[in-house]
Amino acid sequence: MNYIRHQFNIMRAVALVTYKEWSAYRTHTMVSIFVGPVYFIVQYFIWTAAYGGKSEINGMSLTQMVTYFGASTLIGYLTMDFADWNLQMLIRTGKFLTFAMRPINHRFFAFSQKVGHRFLGLMFEFVPCYIIFTLLFGVNMVPKHLGWTLLSVALAFLMNFYVHYILGMTAFWFIQSSGIRRVFDLLAGVFSGVFIPLVFFPEAMQKFLFFLPFPYMSYVPAMVFTGGFKLGGVTMSIPLIVGLQGVAVVMVIGLCSLIYRASMRHFSGVGA
């Protein structure tokens, strides 16, 4: 119990410092208040034109589609991650050595940073955009199942962090891993359903996506938000898909731990 309390105190301290640090650049975060709604408007016009007189495309109504993009944007603000960039920068510049010597696991430190950074995102991105979507655009942004949505977003938060951290660890071997990160970001953008809901992909591809981490990063929580889940012709109940998302997160955490140990064995530094 004392150990958990101690860890919680560390997390709170690191998160608070990160929050304060990034608060100094809050206009940087607040750019989303302009960018998010503009992209949303573009999506709105695209899909309104694409639907024409149709009531449904690939099992999704226009209202559901608009809600999906709204939810996807808002969830993105809560789960956004750049642990990979941070870690590869520390490795490339040699600064990781100072973390290797500290009596704290860097992965836990980075996670705590993310908590603080995303709390700032909640205040300066999520809340303002939620108000704009709801009051200005008149989109119903109330999740169908609030509890399951919160749980799914929390799991997406973890999934985003651990996947990006694994990506950052490639820098232990490649030093300059910006190319790898860009490849991943592109794949994640497409296969996590940020650009287009995954039900628009060929059915075989949709089935294959169940075995990749991408859908669990954005598509699953956004669909849980809208109240229904379908992928690869499989319709799942909300508790079942959130459970599956939980299993996927546990597997990624396990993989991350294995790679972290290997990275620590591989790492060598000569003073930073």
Next chain:
Amino acid sequence: MKRYLLIYRECIKVAFATASTYRLNFFLNSVIMLLGDILFPLVTILIYGSGAGFEGWTIYEVLLIQSVFTMSMAIADMSFHGIMWATMFAVREGNFEMVLLMPVDTMFLLMAKTFSIDGIGLLFGGIAIFIISLINLTAPTLIMWLQFVAMFVVGMMVMLGISLIMAATSFKWVGNSRIPEIFDSLRSFGKYPQSIFPKTVLIVSSYVLPVAMIGFFPAAALLGRGGYVMFYAILPCVLFMTLGILLYRSMVRLYQGVGG
């Protein structure tokens, strides 16, 4: 003029040398741009593949608009888009004076120094989609081709204007790496047939912030669907670029530093 051409040639050589130093990174960056280029129209392909679409526009017509947009982006990325990052970095680090001390035009030097060949994958991808689209459309006449080239050049002026306004903004909004996101979001109105947007958006995207000239109008000229509207949009585009140049130059004049 000759001196400036020599400087530009040297900068291109340096860009190639840099790319060859980090070969894997350059290769991945080029591949990613190429893949990104393929995936961008994928959304259009998936929309049309599901039986939906934009009324009055075939899939190849929409892909043509997007390929023109992509080619514009690629050329801008390679030739002058880097001025924004270079200015932002120099202002943030406080060493913009070092650029001002050079005996050449500041704006030219920053554009030349940031020449990048990373966008080559994007350019090839754009050209490939452009050719595929054209093969599946009625062959344009010579007049259409001439109009296309003219509109494409004017579209590049808009891209230059955007880059310079972003760079000028970074003098005041120091170190905000998200400035491009603001303009990227606005540029996304130029990637689609303008008929899907309401009239107000249409007026803004054609005459106020003329992003329609980047992808839509050149493609419309090639399809013979431009009409007089695209000619009316030329003047706002030229004015937009002029505004960018004047704004950047005035920000350079206003810059104050204490020596890096």
